[in-house]
Amino acid sequence: MRTQVAIIGAGPAGLLLSHLLHLQGIDSVVLESRDRDYVEHRQRAGVLEQGTADVLRESGVGERLDREGLVHHGVELRFGGAGHRIPLTDLTGRTVTVYAQTEMVKDLVARRLADGGEVLFEAEAVEVDPSAPSVTFRSGGELRTLHCDYVAGCDGFHGVSRPAVPGIRTFSREYPFAWLGILADVPPSTEELIYAHHDRGFALHSLRSPTVSRLYLQVRPDEDLAEWSDARIWDELAARFATDDGWKLHEGPITDRSVTPMRSFVAEPLRHDRLFLAGDAGHIVPPTGAKGLNLAVSDVIVLARAFAERYASGSETLLDGYSDAVLRRVWMTEHFSYWMTHLLHVDPAAGDFERRLQRAHLDYVVSSEAARTSLAENYVGLPITWPSGA
Template identity: 60%
Template structure:
């Protein structure tokens, strides 16, 4: 096989990059180890920044997003028995849209197939070769056959456990990482949301988040120990703990219903620099991971490939390398801003290791400052809806 840009990974980053390249007349092939059904059903992030929404519309992918996405102009913080709304649109002129990552993936897959794009699902034994030459090569197996994909560039969009990052020679990359002493127990429930906007709750028993996916489906999270066993969390216990942490405002109750899915996700922060080596360009979770508190993961991936698509287009149209050379430092400025914001939100809202009463008082002081300072609330809002340029 031959293409211009070989893309490893059919998540939001890889699929969006392939679509953006198509719009510029650049050929690409996407390879993915999982099935189409798997990636379209996998429940992940659900909050799109204003810039991500604008990118999807500009790429011709906004029809279903406009019909089914829920625009939110604020979020609610609950702490110390009170609630405070951060009016994001009033403070910034921008908003977020709740639209699941799997829905973005569905839209992208459909668009690529409709335009004749090549996505090869269920591949294995993927390996990258010649990344430091002008003729990179991706080898993989598909349907029992050995396949070679020749290309000009390789885009590694295959997450933190993929082959792309590990294909860079030892000593080239620097990893910055932080682990957190807690995880999220996430549930998808067939229960009409009892809120119109996301609710972030600080509680002495631990953090909780009330989100939503549709008028009939709620998405909820509880802070738990990373070693927690899901079998110890029957539905009744989950609903009881959600009520304890969320029903802190008089007259308000959690809507319950059958739990459709449940999982435990450890939390960590990770950045790998640089995001390029020779003809390999890394994007999305392959080079950065954030705790989900700040809702930045999918948005960072989309921002990465928006830069990368423009850089490839400039190279193919004019032979210029400036945007390719600037890709990593430019992307990393946004990545580190999102890292700090996600760390700050996480540290402010979660019960920290050791239950230090001093730390708990600092958290409450920060939350009260947010509730009383328009400037501080504006800083949160600017970061949450997404900064246009960083």
């Protein structure tokens, strides 16, 4: 087999990259270890920065997004029994859109297949050669080799791409808490996301649609789901979202639950020879602030433009600048996610002094226009950082 760009991973990063390359007349093959049903139904993030929503629309896969996505102009920080709205659009002129990653993946898979794209499911990449570029993969019990000009590793934190970069440096932080996330068949109790800080821990009220709610609780990293009955989950959510004005949380059947550990992680560089890393293969952010999916999208926007320049002119200038350019935005986004996480979660090791400082910081953020603007600018998405010459 041969293609111009071999893409490992059929998540949002890999699928969007394949689609953007197709629009430039560049061939690609996407290799995905899981089956299509798994890929289209795994629950992930659901808040799109305006830049992410814009690229989906501009590339022709935004029809269902525009029909079903929920455009939000603000978010709420809730603490001390009161809510404080951060008016995103008033402060930045931009919005975010609630649209589940699962739906974005479905749209991209359908579009790639309709365009005749090669998305090979149950094709597990087992080895990458960055120098004589190729990917060896297992499909139907047989080993096959996909030869190519370049490899894009969009295969997540546990994929084979990052280990193929010799001498790669990694930076990481593990957090002393996790998120217990649920999906519930109940209309959301809010029109905009609520980020709640409470002495018992953080909580987040998100939404998936007018009839489906997505909610999270801060728990221990080793939390046993068996200890959390539906009644206990709803009682704890109600306690952490409680306000002095009697706000009520709607309850309903829980259809999915899971515990997600939290980490920050960055690998450098994101390129070796003809192998390029994008998305979770190169960096992880804690879910506070909803940046993981959006950071992956910004990676492949830059990478797609660099490939387009290479095949249009023969120049590899943008490819050479990919890693440094992308990492500048990665580190800024890592900082925002780290900051939001510490602003809102309860550190079990923190004493009274640290907790009072945290409350003072929350008061400052909601009372200062400069602080609200900084939060809003990061939340709706920082500008993409391009390689020199782009």
